[in-house]
Amino acid sequence: MENKQNYIDQIFSLTALRSDHWRHLLALSRKWCMGKTDLVNVRNSFEMLQPLEILHAYPGKKLMAKLSQELLEERKEAFASLVSRLSFSILARYYKEDPSEWLYHDDEDPVVNIASDTPHRPYFEVLIVAPDNSKSVERNVRILLNQRQKDDDFIYEPLVVHSFQDAFCAIAVNNNICAVAIFEGFDFASRLPAPQLNRVMSDLHIEEDEDHVALQLAIAIAEYRPELDIYLMSDQRPQDITDDPRSTCIRRILYAVEEPTELHYAILEGVRLRFETPFFDNLKRYAHRPISTFHALPIARGKSIFKSDWIRDMGEFYGKNLFLAESSATTGGLDSLLEPTGNIKRAQEKAARAFGAEHCFFVTNGTSTSNKMVLMAIAKPGDIIVVDRNCHKSHHYGAVLGGLYPYYVEAYPMKEYSMYGAVPLIAIKKALLSLKAEGKLDRVRVVDLTNCTFDGHVYNTRRVMEECLAIKPDLAFLWDEAWFGFAHFSPFLRPRTAMGAAANIEKWLHEPSSLQAYELQQAELGSEPSDETLLHTRLIPDPRQVRLRVYQTNSTHKSMSAIRQGSMVLVKDVDFYQIEPQLHEAIFTHSTTSPNQQLIASMDVARRQMELEGYGLVSNAIQIALDIRHQIKNHPMVSKYFKVLGADAMIPQDFRTSGFQDFLTPGTNWSDAAIAIRDDEFFLDPTRITLVCGTAGFDGTQFKNILADEFSIQVNKTSRNSVLLQSNINNTRSDVAQLMHVLLELTTRIENELSRSGAQGRSKFEQRVVSLMTDVPDLPNFSHFHxxxxxxxxxxxxxxxxxxxxxxxxxxxxxxxxxxxxxxxxxxxxxxxxxxxxxxxxxxxxxxxxxxxxxxxxxxxxxxxxxxxxxxxxxxxxxxxxxxxxxxx
Structure with a gap:
């Protein structure tokens, strides 16, 4: 374990590595018991854990103090036993269900409100930020604890910190936090070292505001993790704070000295509102009502299945609830996806809020259909769309169906890997300026791009939209984020999503500095700047003219817990009131009139999950991807035949002005990646891993089939000499271990075959590698329309x-x-x-x-x-x- 990891601010890796710290301490404590290591090593390991554990409610002060006492008194066996119990509880999350995990002796009273004889209740933690040694705060925390009841819908435990920086670290590393209560009067700086955190906070433009530290913290938390409920416990008059427009990020402001009971109920209500899934909850109720069906859906209620002598196994395989919850009716408590007025409408409104949009529409035919819907709604026959030639076929077919004229722009090629990257901004601007020169700019309706691409190339969405709007202020944008829906729940990837960038642009448009920046640039450019000048200038739009019109489609099923073909259309469009009738017509045109109820419900549930635990799940998916990269690169056998492509291989240097090369480049940390995400024209989605297999003598299709047929490992996309691995919220470290085991087995097989086949066999193998890695066809650009x-x-x-x-x-x-x-x-x-x-x-x-x-x-x-x-x-x-x-x- 490296000493640098004892910093409290290693917020990007400690989420995943916390359990590793505990397992390392456990290994040392066992060696200590056997006399194979000394007290100094154990103490150093324990001291590395302490700054991190103040950011988690479990094990808590009492158990950590007991552990410290056992170490101080050198009771080896007792120390090792307690470390073992705590580490296993953290790893397996026993503490969320078993009240005894919070006790030192079994005869103690539980310190948390967990009853082992009650049905499962979700556990979460409430971050309380308060001044140190404040009797009034301690009193309020005690009152808050006493409010909890065994019949509450959820279990929560308070976590108390005493500074701005500690609070920011806590919401960054602690996935259990679902609510934050801020008391006034706490310090800004942590008492623990946090040099990297200072850099991150600087990037987020966080500087100490002595007069408004509590409100400043609320704003910072809301920007970093907008899904959290924030409560401000003020000693001032609450109505005075609400006069500040920045206070809109706070869910509720309470008078601290008299409202601890209200805080308890507010916390539960806030989580309950996110937990509520209007359509899924209603569907569960519907499934258990006595219903007689006289409509065209024989499997509804399951009688034709379970009473059959021949297909009963279908019912046994899927379970009866699947059939009890089926119906083609849109009355009797259900709702219509085509004309939602009840629980589907509320489910879509919740999804819009969760993903930072103004409107959301569920689609049950996949994002292929979502893309066609949007194109049909925002463009009419004869309109021109600037579109990536390498986009998904649904965009091309959308142009066919809508009578649109595609103006194809080319992504940069990666010939050696038989794939394309993304479309350079200069190519998009050139298209718009050419159309302007021909007098056709008024016909251009939309810029249509894929973000992120299949291979993980992510646009600087804000920059693309701002520069395009500088040329045509009313352009609409369709961002196909089929593979990128999860990114909203990562504070580092969110600004690169369509909705994240739109929110930042909207905020900028209302700042006085935006007009000043525009007018300054106009003065520098002069009255008639050449196209060449405009192409090589980072253009600033006129904030007075901009009509912000952004559409994002995401395949909810591709990165979240939704059933296949679940998709969402997210909208942030100032002219939506004009487009809404057209979008509804597009929905009528492309949607089935018999949408799958289970699919709709799964999108409702996927939203719930991402709001309540998406931050942690996405963080884990990123860490899994980094683990795969690290293990492949550093394994002496595997790295001889396989490699993972980094940003330096997949994004030309001209598009990486930050100098960022790869996640595994020595000296690189997440703050460097954050700067690259902010500044670079393209960034590589860390969860998408291009594994080169041509150097092992396999073409992509061949290697994909070997993984599936011999080892039950499934991948999707391949190229001539690579396969694409994707980490997602479903993956665990066991998956990483299995992948590495398989790669090692294959490399061992290659080594054995080469050793047996001699010089002739090695020559043949090398020729095969050259054929796959060097003798690759040029990638053709779009020629032209006849x-x-x-x-x-x-x-x-x-x-x-x-x-x-x-x-x-x-x-x-x-x-x-x-x-x-x-x-x-x-x-x-x-x-x-x-x-x-x-x-x-x-x-x-x-x-x-x-x-x-x-x-x-x-x-x-x-x-x-x-x-x-x-x-x-x-x-x-x-x-x-x-x-x-x-x-x-």
Missing amino acids: DTYREDVNQKASVEGDIRTAFFKSWDLANNEYVGLFSEECDKRLKDGPPMVSAKLVIPYPPGFPILVPGQVISHEIINFMRKLDVKEVHGYDSSRGLQLLKLE
Whole structure:
């Protein structure tokens, strides 16, 4: 254990490593009992724990004092026994259920309100920030403890700290905290060392305000963990504090000397409101009512299942509640997803608040449908959308269905790994400025981008939106965050989400400094700046003109505890009152009229979980990913054949102005990563791990199948020479151990095979590696739409195209022809013409991006790429017939 870890401010790793500290202390204490280590080592290890344990309610002062006494009096066996019990309780979370875990002797009275003979009740902790040695605060804490009853819905335990910095550390490292009560009069600085915390607080613009420390702490906590309920216990008149506009982050202000009882009930009510799941709660009640169904859903109530001689096993497998909770009715206590007025409406409102949006809509057909809904709502036929050519196919099909003209912008390529990154901001600005020069800016409705990409590239969403709004102030933005919904519950990733960035922009728009910054830049740019100047200037929008219109789609099922196809549309749009009827029509168009009840309920529950424990779950997912990176890099055998790509390999240096290289670069800590998240154009989602397998002689598809077929390890996305591992809120350290065990077994297998096959076998292996890692095809860019599908053929800069006409033209078989991919005719037409125009979206898996869209001219680069592809799955291409082309008139 490194000495640097005894700092109280190691807030980004101690959440996961706390149990490791205890296990290390346990190992030392056992050695101490056997005479294999001395008291000094044990004492040093124990002293490393103490700064961290003041930030947790368990074990608490009493048990920690007892542990210290056993150590001081050198009672080895007693010390080791108590350390063993505490470490196991923390690791297995026994203290949340068993009252005896809080006692030193079994004959003591419990110190917390946990009754072992009652049904499970969720446990949480209340952070109390108060001045040290305050009798009135001690009295209020005692009164608060006495208010707890065995019939309360939840169990809570207070955690008392005495400074601003200790409180900030506590909410950063302690996942159990669900509420904060702030008493006035506490100190700002911690008595323990916190140099890195000072840097983090500086990045968050937190400086001591002697006159408003309590309110300042409330604001800092709300920005860092907005899901927490904050209560201010004031010695002043509460009504005086509410006059301060900054106090809106506080749930309730109470007069400290007379309201400890009200604080207790307020705490329980606040958690209860987050715990409430309107649709799921109602569905549970509905399932246990006596219902007779006369509608078209035979499995409702399960009679056709459980009374059957032939399919009863289906009911036994899924359980009866699944069928009792099924119905196609939208009355009798249920609600309609298409026209919600009751519990679904309230569930969506709760989700909107939880994810920082103004509106939320549940979608039961996946984010593929969510994207089409949004595009249909915010753009009309003939409108232009600036869109990433490598985005999910739902965006391309959305353009087809809506009659939109896509103006494709290209992501930067990573040829050696057969994947694309993200679209540089300069390419997006260039598209907008070109359209402005052609007099088409009024037709541009939306910038449509994927955040984060499949491989983990995350945009600087705030910068993208601000600079685009400087060119066109009323642009709408669609951020496809199918893989990134969890990020709202990480304070470091949240600013890179669409809703997080929108909130920051909205705040900036109302600051006087925003107009000053805009006018200063305008004076510097002059009256007619060139496009070249604008491209290389970080543009500031006019806050008086900006119409902030942001849409975020997320696949709730991809990163949270929702059933497959659960998706949400999140909205923050100042013009939503105009768009709302259109969005409802889009929902009617694309949604099923028979949405799955269980799927809706799971989104309701997923929101509840993320509000109450999402911070800890996401922190753990990040730590799991860092553990995988660390173990692969540092294992002497595994690292010979496998490696994980860092930001330095996946993001060109020009897009990393902070200088951030990788999470595992020596000397790098989370505050460095926080600066990169704030400043860099692109950042790599730490939970997405690109594992290069080509250096082990496996192509991505082959390695994926080996993991699944031989070792029951499932991965999703592959490239020519890599697979993508994703850590999520479901993963544990056992999963990491299994992965490393499998990688070690495979590397051992490779070593054995090479040793047996001799020089010839090693040469063959090296050739295979060269083929996978070096002899890779160039990644083709979008060529252009054929003149038939362009409006302004005389304007070379005009690249948007009529994808809808091209798409539906192919439906008439007389308009189609086929040319073999490897045929002489294909080569001849590439050389001499006539041009070949694609009739289909052609998408190879992997890498999964469309290399052709309807109406696109097929280039040499595209044919060369397709000929080198060694994948079996290519959507839109029939190898037996060849490329499907549109005939030219």
